[in-house]
Amino acid sequence: MNAPSQARSVERLVQGQATSDGAGVRLTRLLTQDLQRRLDPFLMLDAFGTDNPGDYIGGFPDHPHRGFETVTYMLQGRLRHKDSAGNEGVLAPGGVQWMTAGRGVIHSEMPEQQDGAMEGFQLWLNLPARDKMRAPWYRDISAAEVPEWRSEGVLVRVIAGFAHDVAGAVRREATEPLYLDVHLQPEARFEQALPASHNAFLYVYRGDMVLVGATAVRRQRMAILANTPGSDRVVVTAGAAGARLILVAGRPLGEPIAQHGPFVMNTRDELVQAVADFNAGRLA
Ligand code: FE2
Numbered sequence: 081m082n083a084p085s086q087a088r089s090v091e092r093l094v095q096g097q098a099t100s101d102g103a104g105v106r107l108t109r110l111l112t113q114d115l116q117r118r119l120d121p122f123l124m125l126d127a128f129g130t131d132n133p134g135d136y137i138g139g140f141p142d143h144p145h146r147g148f149e150t151v152t153y154m155l156q157g158r159l160r161h162k163d164s165a166g167n168e169g170v171l172a173p174g175g176v177q178w179m180t181a182g183r184g185v186i187h188s189e190m191p192e193q194q195d196g197a198m199e200g201f202q203l204w205l206n207l208p209a210r211d212k213m214r215a216p217w218y219r220d221i222s223a224a225e226v227p228e229w230r231s232e233g234v235l236v237r238v239i240a241g242f243a244h245d246v247a248g249a250v251r252r253e254a255t256e257p258l259y260l261d262v263h264l265q266p267e268a269r270f271e272q273a274l275p276a277s278h279n280a281f282l283y284v285y286r287g288d289m290v291l292v293g294a295t296a297v298r299r300q301r302m303a304i305l306a307n308t309p310g311s312d313r314v315v316v317t318a319g320a321a322g323a324r325l326i327l328v329a330g331r332p333l334g335e336p337i338a339q340h341g342p343f344v345m346n347t348r349d350e351l352v353q354a355v356a357d358f359n360a361g362r363l364a
Contacts, residue, residue, distance in 0.1 A: 103138030145181035157198035163187035174223025184363035233268030264318035280329035287323030
């Protein structure tokens with residue numbers, strides 16, 4: 081007899097680490113390198129959010145990537161993206177830039193504003209070994225192009241994967257990423273299907289807290305969800321102030337992870353090759 085299905089619980093709460101990257105952009109690194117194995121296929125999650133232009137104005141001038149994908153989701157502010165493949169676009173509030181670095185790209189991500197708020201997330205999604213050297217690809221997805229699912233007190237923006245019957249803007253076969261921006265009215269409840277084997281986490285960025293099972297997840301906390309055997313979903317309930325959160329999940333690749341800064345490969349030799357290729361101008 082099958083055990084009755086159950087919902088995921090919270091395994092661990094993570095506060096994130098204040099850091100800076102690019103040309104002095106201040107951010108909070110939520111998914112740090114020590115969590116890469118636990119949260120495979122995700123390699124990094126940064127949250128940025130500030131009203132102070134001094135915290136973001138330097139932006140991220142030209143820098144390389146190889147071996148994975150970057151997913152940038154804007155909540156406030158505008159960023160201009162330019163890359164060595166000739167792509168260029170402006171990321172506006174509610175929009176997403178999905179970039180597959182593959183064998184290599186050099187790009188810049190610069191603020192398209194002198195003042196005002198800048199807020200959003202950058203998530204790094206690993207590529208399977210067989211795709212790490214594929215051709216680079218990217219897509220700008222405007223706010224209007226992000227599909228939405230709604231029910232009583234709940235609005236879900238579906239960046240990747242499925243929320244109920246709504247398919248997201250991007251699909252990936254190897255890792256089946258789920259990336260949802262969930263807006264909950266006070267005390268609203270949202271239930272999302274989630275295979276037990278997929279690694280998953282959520283981050284509350286507005287409101288006071290959400291409940292996941294018996295655990296309160298407060299604003300500016302990331303919750304790593306337990307891979308509870310036999311579970312098939314997660315249930316999130318907002319507190320009295322309502323809440324907004326991102327929910328991210330994916331099928332682990334189970335492959336070796338070798339990282340040197342903006343290069344993420346499977347072996348040290350591949351990293352040495354990536355640095356050599358960058359230094360020889362072969363990533364442009
Ligand atoms: Fe980048």
